[in-house]
Amino acid sequence: MFDLLPHIVNGLTLGLLFALIALGFMLIVGVMEQINLAHGSLFALGAYVAVVLLGPQPPLPPGLFEWWVGQGLGMRYALTLLIAPMIVGLVGAVVELALRRTYGKDPLYGLLLTFGVAMVIEEAIRSIWGTRDYSLPTPTTIAGGFIAGDLIWSTYRFYAAAVAAGVILLTWLFIEKTPYGAVIKAGAHDSEMVRALGFDLATLRTGVFVLGTMLAAFAGIIMAPIWGIRPHMGVDAVVPAFLVIVLGGVGSFWGAVVAGLMVGLVVGLTGAYASEWSLLSMYLLLVAVVTVRSRGLFGKKSILEA
Numbered sequence: 001m002f003d004l005l006p007h008i009v010n011g012l013t014l015g016l017l018f019a020l021i022a023l024g025f026m027l028i029v030g031v032m033e034q035i036n037l038a039h040g041s042l043f044a045l046g047a048y049v050a051v052v053l054l055g056p057q058p059p060l061p062p063g064l065f066e067w068w069v070g071q072g073l074g075m076r077y078a079l080t081l082l083i084a085p086m087i088v089g090l091v092g093a094v095v096e097l098a099l100r101r102t103y104g105k106d107p108l109y110g111l112l113l114t115f116g117v118a119m120v121i122e123e124a125i126r127s128i129w130g131t132r133d134y135s136l137p138t139p140t141t142i143a144g145g146f147i148a149g150d151l152i153w154s155t156y157r158f159y160a161a162a163v164a165a166g167v168i169l170l171t172w173l174f175i176e177k178t179p180y181g182a183v184i185k186a187g188a189h190d191s192e193m194v195r196a197l198g199f200d201l202a203t204l205r206t207g208v209f210v211l212g213t214m215l216a217a218f219a220g221i222i223m224a225p226i227w228g229i230r231p232h233m234g235v236d237a238v239v240p241a242f243l244v245i246v247l248g249g250v251g252s253f254w255g256a257v258v259a260g261l262m263v264g265l266v267v268g269l270t271g272a273y274a275s276e277w278s279l280l281s282m283y284l285l286l287v288a289v290v291t292v293r294s295r296g297l298f299g300k301k302s303i304l305e306a
Helices: 002-032 039-054 062-070 073-102 107-129 155-177 179-189 191-196 201-227 233-248 253-273 275-292
Strands: 145-148 151-154
Touching (some): 002 039, 002 155, 002 201, 002 233, 002 253, 039 107, 039 201, 039 233, 073 201, 155 179, 155 253, 179 191, 179 201, 191 201, 201 233, 233 253, 233 275
Antiparallel strands (some): 145 151
16 A cells, blocks of 8 residues: 555546646636636646746836746746736637637537638647757745655655646635626526626626636646646647546536546556556546546536526
């Protein structure tokens, strides 16, 4: 059992990050009834924007450039965690503006549009940064490892798990405890009723899309030191995220979290002892669960339902 602990910790970390990606995906699906196929590309874009901000020559105005490079890596990293998701969130706002023309029409139009956006973002990444892998600089306080119980543990993986859990909790508090969160839940249940009550549905949809995009970009930055940064990292993220939503139950906040942890554990443990089954294992888990519960684990208990 003691030998399993590192793999369990790695799996739980991976699962929390999968859940974080999936929650942004789920918010967009719940309110806009659109599957955003560009979600993975926006996840990757967050990591690349962070690389630029933490690189030696960030594209900043002269005065700001001198101030920025004069800061320590810890300060620049902390600011990057805030700034990069906001920059990618602006890209998400532009995508949502384009997506508006598909509302009320066949969902296939939205799927095709977001698929096209995903291709554009991925090719833009290849054109700007090339196809080589990048690594994200991290402060020394969260790099390296430590020894506990005769085992060497990665400090960064504990940091990534704690940050992902914190952001998931903040997202839940925002949806559950704030007036805007109540409107989001109402919009997921009946968007036309929200419009009839006088709320600006267009602004609500833009806000939710930007929030979902920022969660994806944030997850991309946190995941970058674990996975590495490469153009197709978005595909590697969006497939498990979609699987997590279905497994947990579409629209279920905590279902996505539990499913993310389950997928992370299965992938982590099979990756350690039967690596050739690592990717297949999460699909087998999905098949096993939906065979018993077609709505997923928590399909009937949705935080997005009034």
